[in-house]
Amino acid sequence: MQQPLAYRMRPTKIEDIVGQQDLVGPGKIISRMVKAKMLSSMILYGPPGTGKTSIASAIAGSTKYAFRVLNAATDTKKDLQIVAEEAKMSGTVVLLLDEIHRLDKTKQDFLLPLLESGSIILIGATTENPYININPAIRSRAQIFEVHPLTPDDIKLAVKRALKDKANGLGNYPVQLSATALDFLARATNGDLRSSLNGLELAVKSTEPDKKSGDIHITQTIIEECLQKKALSADKNGDAHYDVISAFQKSIRGSDVDAALHYAGRLIESGDLISLIRRLLVIAYEDIGLANPSACERTVQAVNAAKQLGLPEARIPLANVIIELCLSPKSNSAMTAIDNALKDVRAGNYGEIPLHLKDAHYKGAKKLGRGVTYQYPHDFPNDWVKQQYLPDKIKDAEYYYPKDNGKFESAFKVQYFKLRQSSRH
Known part of the structure; x- marks a missing residue:
């Protein structure tokens, strides 16, 4: 029986790994280990289908070491002994x-000396947090690396490779995959490449070729059926996907809890966790901002929790923060302030940095007048002293216009105008 497409397309060298470039890209830690042939045991943790097995397979292929796969829950100590003999x-x-989080003490005790001697390079794979769920004895002998859900672009790259590969992929099939089907396939599986490839293979092998051309036309509808996911956030031209994201942000900005939860539900049901969490981070800092800085912090925490949990559990921390952001006071003053500053910079409306602010940490700086008259604020009462910071040309420029929405920015407003009056008048 032929193995699934995702299995057949596993990379045999580091350069072929899709995604996880912070670990396997040129000059990154795992790539360096392979290049130097100085492998150490490691634990890879992250959601299913994100490349943990692919990384292990590529490491073995790149170093020409024998590669074996076992499951800590179902394989026995005897299976480990066979690997040790090899x-x-x-x-x-x-x-x-x-x-690996399900490794019992008997198997662990057998493995430890083999890891110490280097005869076995252990690559543990887990969806659980290793700092909580893996025994310290194993954890202390392995480096821990987090893998992340693949981006839609990563998945598109892998799908295109599979469609071209005649040896292991679907290159011998005359497949015509529509752009909307590819886009949906890349987004609907929530960064899980295994699901994307296996769904693609089912679509290709279960679709009758066109009677005239002989081509196998794969549409979005076919992909939806094979993945058992409906395109609730995407339509034939892709516009509705962005419409949902836009409606989601505008609902939070408008403080409508029910509408925001509805659009979040669409994104969750379509499996598009990545778009949802990215947009939430934007919303927190763009629309709530200085009116409630702690809400921004909690959004980051909720997003991190969602990444760790994956769907469906990710919906819970996200629902908490969506409701909070809706009901929070709003302010876009920070975004407006930086945009105002950028407008000046892009228009060339800036002048020479004042001499007393220029770098003075080099020989001869004093002769050039660099930093000579600079006053160190911490040497003064309340850690503040009046001095000019903006260039002469724009010394009176104003970019930040505080709002009174929420106790935090109201306090910032009082302090801002107090300092401005003291320093510039």
Whole structure:
């Protein structure tokens, strides 16, 4: 029986890994390990289908070490012993141990000396937080790396590779994948490449070729059926996807809790967690901002929790913060302030930095007048002293216009105008 497409398309060298470039990209930690052939045991944790097995397979392929896969929950100590014997006979073995958080003490005690000696390079894979769910004895002997859901662009790249690959992919099939089907396939699986590839394979092998051209036309409707996900946030030209995101932000900005939850529900049901959490971060700082800075912090916390949990549980912390952002006081003054400053900069409306603010940490700076008259605010009462910071040309420029929406920015407003009056008048 032929293995699933996702299995067949696993990379055999580091350069072929899709996504996780912060770990496997040129000059990054795992890439450096492989290049130097100085592998150490590691634990990869993150959501399903994000490349944990692919990274292990590519490490083994790039270093030419034997590669074995076991499951900590279902495979026995005897299975580990077989791998250990192979390592003694043929040298180092790279062992991918799936669900490593379920490793019992008997298997752990057997593995520890093998890890110490380097005869087995352990790559543990888990969806659980290793700092909480993995025994410290194993954890202390392995580096811990987090893998993240793949982006839609990552998944599109992998899908296109699979469609071209004649040896392991679907290159021998005359597939015509529509742009909307590709876009939906890349977004609806929430960064899970395994689901995307296996859904694609089902679509290709279950669709009858066109009687005239012989081509297999894969539409968005076919992909929806094979993934069992409906395009609630995307239509034939993709506009509705962005319409939902726009409506989501505008509902929070307008303080309508029910509408915001409705549009969030559409994004969640379509599996588009990535777009939802990115937009939430934008909303927190663009629309709530200085009116409630702590809400911005809690949004970051909720987003991080959602990434750790994945769907469907991710909906819970996100619902909490969506409701809070809706009911929070609003202010866009910080965004407006930086945009005002950028407008001046882009128009060339800026002058020479005052001499007393210029860098004075080099020989000869004093002769040039750099930093000579600078006054260190911490040497003065209340850690403040009157001095000019803006260039002469724009010394009276105003970019920030505080609002009174919420106790935080109201306090900022009082302080801002107090300092402005003291320093510029």
